[in-house]
Amino acid sequence: MNGAFIPGAEDYPARWAWRAAAFRAACRRAELDLPYGPAPRERLDLFLPEGAPRGVVAFVHGGYWLALGKADWSHLAAGPLAQGYAVALPGYTLAPEARLAGITAEIARACRFLAARFTGPLVVTGHSAGGHLAARMGCADLDLPVARVVPVSPLAELGPLMATTMNATLKIDAAEAASESPARLPLRPGVTAHVWVGAEERPAFLWQARTLSEEWSCAWTPEPLRHHFDVVEGLERPDSPLCRTLLAGL
Numbered sequence: 001m002n003g004a005f006i007p008g009a010e011d012y013p014a015r016w017a018w019r020a021a022a023f024r025a026a027c028r029r030a031e032l033d034l035p036y037g038p039a040p041r042e043r044l045d046l047f048l049p050e051g052a053p054r055g056v057v058a059f060v061h062g063g064y065w066l067a068l069g070k071a072d073w074s075h076l077a078a079g080p081l082a083q084g085y086a087v088a089l090p091g092y093t094l095a096p097e098a099r100l101a102g103i104t105a106e107i108a109r110a111c112r113f114l115a116a117r118f119t120g121p122l123v124v125t126g127h128s129a130g131g132h133l134a135a136r137m138g139c140a141d142l143d144l145p146v147a148r149v150v151p152v153s154p155l156a157e158l159g160p161l162m163a164t165t166m167n168a169t170l171k172i173d174a175a176e177a178a179s180e181s182p183a184r185l186p187l188r189p190g191v192t193a194h195v196w197v198g199a200e201e202r203p204a205f206l207w208q209a210r211t212l213s214e215e216w217s218c219a220w221t222p223e224p225l226r227h228h229f230d231v232v233e234g235l236e237r238p239d240s241p242l243c244r245t246l247l248a249g250l
Contacts, residue, residue, distance in 0.1 A: 062128030
């Protein structure tokens, strides 16, 4: 796990939860726990700008598909929201209750739900395991109305995870590694992509990000002085390099 390599890692979950709760309390236009599918965790939180939305951004949370939830990340809506976009944070069924293919199907359902509600482009981003899911939404095997994907520190090639202790829970096998690794799947025509990662992340995550960018022939940015836990903080600021990249070309 990444926490063992980041000083003060134990403080981050409480910090995220506090900032997320403060953002929800201050947000004047929010719709929480909207169902997008039948499973108990198929719910999303939606934050709306003051005027008509220019489009919608979906942020998919991480936690190695095993932990955390949508309510831990509400504050990351602030940047795109200030730029006039609606922002959705979908939850999803965690492993081991769901396999990765099932989680992918849930986030795809959330994307269709959002596309049916909003005009304008649908952009999908996410962090770590959520970066994997964001990347999957741009893959050619899924017929989704997604305009752009910006995976942040994504797990794009799942083969190495089969040798980790967490795979006792995830149960990734060779077939699922092949079908659910974005780096082994083509980017859907018409979808733009940019891969983001912290320059101070562990070599494995830099390799994952670079591998996806090379397979997709898209840009990638190792953001200076950022590690795995703080690399998403740019989404809180509309003028940050990450937020500008997220919405580039729309």
